[in-house]
Amino acid sequence: MKMKKNLFGQSSDFLQNNLVPIMFIIICIICYPLAGFSPSYLLNEIVTRMGRNIFLILSLLIPIMAGMGLNFGMTLGAMAGQIALIFVTDWQIWGIPGVVLAMLLSIPFSVLLGMMCGKLMNMAKGREMILGYMMNYFVGGLYQLVVLFIMGPIIPIKHASIRLPRGYGIRTTVNLTSLRQCLDNEFAILYKGVKIPVLTFIIIGALCLFILWFRRTKLGQDMRAVGQDMEVARAAGIKVERTRIIAIIMSTVFAGFGQIIYLQNIGNFPTCTAHTQIGMFCIAALLVGGASVEKASIGNVFLGVILFHTMFILAPRAGAAITGDAMIGEYFRVFVSYGVITLALIMYETKKRRAKSQGGQLLAQAQREGGVRS
Amino acid sequence: MKKRQLLMQLAALAVCIALGAVMMIIGRGHTVYLDNKTLEDYQGQTYKAAHKIVVTVDGKELTKLGPRERGMSPCIGQSFKMSLEITQEKGGEPETRVIQLDLPYGMDGIIVNLPALLAGLPEEAWMSEFIPAPEPEEPDEEVPGEGDEFDIGGDLGLDDGLDIGGEM
Amino acid sequence: MDKSERLQQTRLNQLVNTYGLPRLIITGFLIFLFIMAPVAGADFPTQITNVLNRFGWNAVLVLAMVPMVHSGCGLNFGIPLGILAGLLGATLSIQFGFTGALSFVMAIVISTPFAILFGGGYGALLNKIKGGEMMVATYVGFSSVSFMCIMWLMIPYTHPSIVMAYTGVGLRNMFSLDNFYANVLSDFLKIDLNPIDVNLVIPTGSLLFIALLCFLMWAFLHTKTGTAMTAVGSNPTFAKASGINVDRIRMLSVILSTWLGAVGILVYQQGFGFVQLYMAPFNMAIPAVAAILIGGASVNKASIGNVVIGTILFQGLVTMTPTVINSLIHIDISEVIRVIVSNGMVVYALTRKTEGGK
DSSP states (O other): OOHHHHHHHHHHHHHHHHHHHHHHHHHHHHHHHTTOHHHHHHHHHHHHHHHHHHHHHHHHHHHTTOOOOOOOOOOHHHHHHHHHHHHHHHTTTTTHHHHHHHHHHHHHHHHHHHHHHHHHHHHTTTOOOHHHHHHHHHHHHHHHHHIIIIIIEEEEEEEETTTEEESSHHHHHHHTTTTEEEETTOOOOEEEEEOOOOOOHHHHHHHHHHHHHHHHHHHHHHHHHHHOOOOOHHHHTTTHHHHHHHHHHHHHHHHHHHHHHHHHHEEEEEEETTTTTTHHHHHHHHHHTOSSSSOOOOHHHHHHHHHHHHHHHHHHHHHHHSSSSSHHHHHHHHHHHHHHHHHHHHHHHHHHHHHHHHHHHHHHHHHHHHHOOO | OOHHHHHHHHHHHHHHHHHHHHHHHBBEEHHHHHEEEEEEETTTTTEOOOOEEEEEEEEEEEEEEEEEEEEEEEEEESEEEEEEEEEEEOOOOOOEEEEEEEOOOOOOOOEEEEHHHHOOHHHHHHEEEEOOOOOOOOSSSSOOOOOOOOOGGGGTOOOOOOOOOOOO | OOOHHHHHHHHHHHHHHOOHHHHHHHHHHHHHHHHHHHHHTTHHHHHHHHHHHHHHHHHHHTTTHHHHTTTOOOTTTHHHHHHHHHHHHHHEEEEEHHHHHHHHHHHHHHHHHHHHHHHHHHHHHHHHHHTTTHHHHHEEEHHHHHHHHHHHHHSSOOOOTBBBBTTTBOOOOOEEOOOTTTTTTTTTTOOEEETTTOOOOOOOOHHHHHHHHHHHHHHHHHHHHHHHHHHHHHHHHHHHHHOOOHHHHHHHHHHHHHHHHHHHHHHHHHOOEEEOOOTTTGGHHHHHHHHHHHTBBTTOOOOHHHHHHHHHHHHHHHHHHHHHHHHHHHEEEEEEEEHHHHHHHHHHHHHHHHSSSS
């Protein structure tokens, strides 16, 4: 009897923990025949998007490990990456050397922005996510200031092809023709209409290995300790604030690299708006993969990218097939992405609150017992 | 211990800077424009365009150039190697030459006049900079990229700039 | 002498501390703009008119922040939910054939049950996640806005002036209120000084309406329920101990905020003259939040005074910067300044330590 209950409890636990991925699998299965895409087209799209997005999403893992929640501030890294790309385009560095140089150049910007974000997050403990989210907009304003007004008169931009005709500022779109898919095309394998960007996947694999290794280092262990309980970690002699700042800096730097990989695949970017949605849909993808605000693994990233982007490709067509209006599908996928994040946040907060009240009850009980004894 | 750490950090920084410098050199892209055009009156001499020049770069045939035609090749790095198959007169025997050029770092577009180059003239005779006409600012239309951004805000025709001031 | 100087210095410090450095900078900047306005060739009364108009459009939306801040629910990033209730009221009122000033009244009436419904659900949700309200509120707002995007297409509206022209199915992105309630408030008892060559127009009706709502809010906060709300916000444990039903009070505050959001968007529309649907409510939370913070509110403290001052400062910034700065230095930098100021203000407020419980 007891075992049965246990089994039932387990399966309902499994359901609860994997509710979102299961929901997405069902949505994808329903949408697939309605959309009517050929398997090879769909597979090609998914593989492309995996190469494009996974690096960005992996950058979210480290702050989660450090207990700082979903790093909505990863957008700062994306901006750093874009600034680096603007320079590389202006200096006319092409191909893989261009990408490598852009990554190197993005590091100082990312570190600076990450440090700022981390420091502010330390001032707003418990509100890291909303702070990171607002930082997007705030730093987005600074980014616009730099890109539209400071680049040109103060930071020299030589090339008329990326400068606005008025003489300062960057054009609305930066063309990355000379960098376009240079990583993806290196050692690419074409198999039955599916292009596999081998080098990009190797880079992603390297980052995965790095994260796995990093978890075992002293710093990684410290981060996990800080994520478990800040006060305990502090008592154990860990520099909590410093560890948290490092976690955010690492995330920002990786997000910068990720954005460069993302944009070299796309081949151009709207100067002022390319970064705005990136945090949102990376976070949505990670959550779709079954991650939560306090726990995420590399497996979640891969599963999430596949499920989220399958839905993303299928939904407009399927929506059009059902309702006869393509816009409904578009709105539907936006709704689902936001809905997933909302759901994950709600589940996280209720769980946190339950744990807190449970802790309180235990404490009260202990006190009562102690009172009896004395 | 502290000193060693500092040293390591400095070394890492140096490696990054060095790597960046190397990338800047080997990654500098140029566009080489190859002109098969008669060069007139260079120090009193005229170098006539060839009847046909077949240009091969990296083992791939780039273009066939008749007189007054221009070919174009992107080139990463400062060394450009091409092999030319030149037919001077119609019906003549083609002659193959492999030519390696050192490109100047500061030039984006480089025009190479092939007849002058083949005649072995000095560099300033056959090399000139290509200066593109400034392109007009493209209208604010969506670039046909293959992005998967959520089409929120701007793209739905809502950014009339009349609202109370959204953040974007 | 030395002593008084030091005293002065500490006073200055105190002023900075209580007033807040960013607020000081913004106020200073605004004063600078007012002084520079004649230099830049901008007509002073016109500027005042613009600020007053903008104030009339936005003040109620900012006021909608107050109840939730009071009950400790934090800044209402979920205001899009209230806006959606307002939009439902607006579209249904037009759909049912009301015109003129009556359509405005009916829009408020129709949006009320929606606001209570949405606010109730939203409040129940926020009661489950005490402490994490702001982030969840943001995303509740986003997901409900995108959900309503689907609804705007699916609800069978038929009124010709609001549905899409070519298909007749689904609502337009934006439609004019010219035959409905455009300017019903601002034209009421309007004082127009243009005949005596002063470009000053005072939208008396709007200001009166706002004053009325502010007064009601003030009065409410001084009733028994209102003081209970403040108690819940400043010290939930104490409030609970003194027998206040915390969850119920919080729920009430959320409903009130949501309803004010609904009324706020209707007031905004009557001034603006258009109804914007679909993704438009998305970006309406942050300006309202920024405005009340500029006015001196914090994450857990807000007064009616904060609302009025904040809206004037923020809207002053929004209307003055483009005209003054652009004509001074001929660079269209105002948009960027606005983005940095408003979002910077929110970031600043979030990093402040809050008294009382989180």
